[in-house]
Amino acid sequence: MIDFKNELNPEQCAAATSDGGPMLVLAAAGTGKTRTLVHRVAYLIENGVPAERILLLTFTNRAAREMTERAEALIGSGVGGIWSGTFHSICAKFLRRYGSFLGYKPGFSIIDEDDQK
Numbered sequence: 071m072i073d074f075k076n077e078l079n080p081e082q083c084a085a086a087t088s089d090g091g092p093m094l095v096l097a098a099a100g101t102g103k104t105r106t107l108v109h110r111v112a113y114l115i116e117n118g119v120p121a122e123r124i125l126l127l128t129f130t131n132r133a134a135r136e137m138t139e140r141a142e143a144l145i146g147s148g149v150g151g152i153w154s155g156t157f158h159s160i161c162a163k164f165l166r167r168y169g170s171f172l173g174y175k176p177g178f179s180i181i182d183e184d185d186q187k
């Protein structure tokens with residue numbers, strides 16, 4: 071069990087352990103956003119939310135890698151089935167899995183604007 075009150079400041083703790091619905095948390099660079107997010111994931115998993123029902127998204131590959139690694143370091147193997155990555159990579163996975171409903175073949179390829187020309 072993680073001691074959320076001890077590991078986070080009061081604002082981080084409130085965000086990580088909220089039982090409410092949608093929430094917007096704004097914080098400046100280096101103030102502990104990723105720490106709050108990975109503790110949020112730990113809180114959800116500790117409270118019985120299946121890992122595969124959790125979606126973690128961010129913009130850059132580097133930030134996605136850091137977020138995923140820090141979640142793994144905090145939570146361990148329980149983080150296994152989580153969806154974590156960049157908006158682009160996770161959306162591409164959704165399309166591979168469910169794109170047939172939109173008429174895409176599973177082996178579709180994505181080409182950038184230069185390649186299209």
Ligand SMILES: Nc1ncnc2c1ncn2[C@@H]1O[C@H](COP(=O)(O)OP(=O)(O)OP(=O)(O)O)[C@@H](O)[C@H]1O
Nearest residue numbers: 077078079082097098099100101102103104105106
């Ligand atoms: N409440 C806290 N107690 C101890 N260490 C903390 C706390 N909050 C943040 N830190 C530490 O401060 C550093 C920066 O935190 P973190 O990487 O989560 O911030 P961030 O807002 O995601 O940063 P960035 O804007 O660079 O993405 C990390 O080493 C983190 O573990």
Ligand SMILES: [Mg+2]
Nearest residue numbers: 103104105133
């Ligand atoms: Mg961060």
